[in-house]
Amino acid sequence: MGLANGxxxxxxxxxxxxxxxxxxxxxxxxxxxxxxAVYSLLIALLLWLH
Incomplete structure (x- = not known):
């Protein structure tokens, strides 16, 4: 995604x-x-709290 936007x-x-x-x-x-980015943060939080 970043390369395409660049x-x-x-x-x-x-x-x-x-x-x-x-x-x-x-x-x-x-x-x-x-x-x-938001989904990655959500998954990280769910894994951390589980």
Whole structure:
């Protein structure tokens, strides 16, 4: 996820006119990355408390 979002930044730097198309995919990648982090924290807490 992080690599894909980094490439989105590179794409925006090279071609600013493509911002609307790249921005949607970039935000979706950020949402997935954040979700993975929250789920990982939840699983770690459940394992620790169990």
């Amino acid at each position: 490439k989105a930044y590179e794409a925006l730097g090279r071609n600013p006119e493509a911002a609307p198309a790249v921005r949607a995919n970039f935000l979706l990648g950020l949402v997935f990355a954040e979700t993975i």
